[in-house]
Amino acid sequence: MTIDREPDIEPRDAPRDAAPVGDDDAWELPQVAASEHDIIMMARTLVLGPAAQDDIWSLLCASRPVAPKIGPTCVALLEDTLRHAWRALWMRGGARPGAWIGTGARAGTAVRGRLWERHAPAPLPFSAASLELLRWLVSTPFAAPASTLPPLPARPLELGDQLLVYLTLDAARTTPALRVLAAQPFVRAAPLAWLGHAAALARSSEALPGPEFFDALTRGTGAIVLEALSAELARRWYAAELAKRGMFEPDALIAVGAAQDQVLAGFMASCDAAHRRDLALFILEAAAPLQARNLPPTPVHLDPDTRLSLRAQARVAAGALIRAVVRWGAWDQQHRGVRFIDDDYAAAQLLLERFEAIGAAGVERAAHWLADLASLVPTTPTSDTVTTP
Amino acid sequence: MSRAIQIRVSESVVRTVHVEDGVQSQLEMLPILARERQAELLAKELEQQGFQRDGKIARRKDPDGIEVTVDLETATVTVRLAADADLSESIERRANVGVERREEAETSLRDDVMRDLDERLAQRTEALRKEVTQRLERKLGDLRKELDEAVGRATVAALTEKAASLGHIESVVTDDAGNVAIKVKL
Numbered sequence: 001m002t003i004d005r006e007p008d009i010e011p012r013d014a015p016r017d018a019a020p021v022g023d024d025d026a027w028e029l030p031q032v033a034a035s036e037h038d039i040i041m042m043a044r045t046l047v048l049g050p051a052a053q054d055d056i057w058s059l060l061c062a063s064r065p066v067a068p069k070i071g072p073t074c075v076a077l078l079e080d081t082l083r084h085a086w087r088a089l090w091m092r093g094g095a096r097p098g099a100w101i102g103t104g105a106r107a108g109t110a111v112r113g114r115l116w117e118r119h120a121p122a123p124l125p126f127s128a129a130s131l132e133l134l135r136w137l138v139s140t141p142f143a144a145p146a147s148t149l150p151p152l153p154a155r156p157l158e159l160g161d162q163l164l165v166y167l168t169l170d171a172a173r174t175t176p177a178l179r180v181l182a183a184q185p186f187v188r189a190a191p192l193a194w195l196g197h198a199a200a201l202a203r204s205s206e207a208l209p210g211p212e213f214f215d216a217l218t219r220g221t222g223a224i225v226l227e228a229l230s231a232e233l234a235r236r237w238y239a240a241e242l243a244k245r246g247m248f249e250p251d252a253l254i255a256v257g258a259a260q261d262q263v264l265a266g267f268m269a270s271c272d273a274a275h276r277r278d279l280a281l282f283i284l285e286a287a288a289p290l291q292a293r294n295l296p297p298t299p300v301h302l303d304p305d306t307r308l309s310l311r312a313q314a315r316v317a318a319g320a321l322i323r324a325v326v327r328w329g330a331w332d333q334q335h336r337g338v339r340f341i342d343d344d345y346a347a348a349q350l351l352l353e354r355f356e357a358i359g360a361a362g363v364e365r366a367a368h369w370l371a372d373l374a375s376l377v378p379t380t381p382t383s384d385t386v387t388t389p
Numbered sequence: 390m391s392r393a394i395q396i397r398v399s400e401s402v403v404r405t406v407h408v409e410d411g412v413q414s415q416l417e418m419l420p421i422l423a424r425e426r427q428a429e430l431l432a433k434e435l436e437q438q439g440f441q442r443d444g445k446i447a448r449r450k451d452p453d454g455i456e457v458t459v460d461l462e463t464a465t466v467t468v469r470l471a472a473d474a475d476l477s478e479s480i481e482r483r484a485n486v487g488v489e490r491r492e493e494a495e496t497s498l499r500d501d502v503m504r505d506l507d508e509r510l511a512q513r514t515e516a517l518r519k520e521v522t523q524r525l526e527r528k529l530g531d532l533r534k535e536l537d538e539a540v541g542r543a544t545v546a547a548l549t550e551k552a553a554s555l556g557h558i559e560s561v562v563t564d565d566a567g568n569v570a571i572k573v574k575l
Contacts (some may be wrong), residue, residue: 371417
């Protein structure tokens with residue numbers, strides 16, 4: 001894991017503070033500038049996630065001017081912090097034993113075990129974009145009006161940069177900073193951010209690029225990252241479905257539904273092209289508890305002063321995840337047709353086994369929910385007092 | 390010292406506005422026979438409900454102005470209500486100004502009056518639109534029931550036809566819940 005050292009890092013002949021002072025056991029604490037300290041603290045808080053002791057909102061509100069370059073001690077500490085990104089992924093679900101479709105020489109087979117047992121160690125590349133994001137987070141006073149905050153322009157992102165964006169959105173998801181973050185072109189250029197936080201990033205009439213937008217996540221190291229995040233993605237999408245039931249503004253619901261539709265359609269197409277349909281299993285895991293509790297995404301109370309046509313459009317848009325379940329149903333039919341002598345038999349059996357969480361009855365119910373959402377008079381949702389687990 | 394004068398601006402406007410709202414939905418027709426034949430059966434049921442057929446479209450305009458259109462090929466129903474109204478508003482406003490600012494003040498006052506007129510008309514148009522939406526919404530429950538019943542009868546007719554093509558129909562029994570049992574001798 002390396003950080004591109006140009007152009008933001010100040011070159012120095014030797015680290016000024018990290019050297020031992022004679023005795024092998026006595027080390028001086030590394031010393032960095034105050035703004036460098038804030039950058040490192042921000043990185044640690046994001047990477048540690050729920051385990052971090054720092055309050056993310058306090059960190060985001062306290063702005064500090066950052067120097068145009070950082071010193072080598074800061075670079076070393078930052079690299080050390082980002083090196084824990086894999087550990088963060090284990091903590092978020094990668095450590096759980098699981099079965100996934102293999103890649104490379106094991107393509108088409110089911111590979112079982114924990115994340116590190118299924119895959120050889122792989123580098124998680126970060127670029128200077130990560131540093132740019134951290135500097136922006138430290139220097140931006142998020143408590144100030146959003147219109148006064150400097151924008152963070154888009155730039156090409158490595159997989160590690162995308163993960164840092166995802167972790168940032170995740171850390172800020174319960175704070176007012178989420179809206180500011182979601183509006184930044186830098187954040188919107190990260191496919192992983194869309195996959196994890198589509199509802200937060202939704203805007204009216206914005207088209208996402210095609211399925212190739214998600215290709216970095218369905219191949220190589222990106223697929224490993226997604227395997228680790230799969231359970232968390234399922235929880236995010238489940239929570240987003242529940243949130244849709246409480247939405248009041250039809251326009252907002254239409255925007256959320258359109259974004260979710262594009263993300264799921266693009267991602268599923270990319271998974272299909274990469275022969276990694278298992279990466280889209282989080283869709284079933286998100287939908288299964290909704291079906292078990294009979295919780296369709298029908299909004300309980302849309303603004304009655306708005307046009308009926310707009311409310312009808314919003315209800316249809318709310319079915320994005322359910323439409324993806326129906327697409328999974330079509331995939332399931334294909335998996336049932338894979339014969340024992342076919343190369344993908346083991347993978348197909350794995351997908352059939354995992355599809356049982358929903359099953360044919362679930363697909364039928366999904367189709368019924370979609371029909372109800374699009375009907376002239378939808379039935380009232382079964383419950384509007386659901387809390388996110 | 391300038392002399393104060395009172396200026397008076399009076400503006401009125403009459404505007405014809407058109408508001409409409411509507412909703413589109415899919416009728417749930419089971420694919421039992423060929424699409425064209427099912428469309429025929431649905432059309433027949435709808436005609437008994439007062440719809441008039443025009444090619445692939447069945448249309449009905451209710452006395453309350455609500456227009457229901459069914460595309461027989463795609464089984465798509467569109468319910469729409471429109472309203473037109475002539476809205477008139479007038480505003481008179483006065484202001485005391487120095488005589489040397491008369492022209493400037495009059496222009497400004499007239500702009501204000503026109504803006505207020507536009508705002509009032511927009512509010513009344515929106516109120517009319519809400520009324521249209523509410524009328525439409527009140528009707529949808531009954532309409533859905535009516536269309537579901539028509540679709541149900543068309544489905545039973547399609548099933549009966551299908552059964553007849555398989556053999557000799559011995560009996561057709563319908564219970565109170567609307568379930569139909571067709572006994573066929575092959």
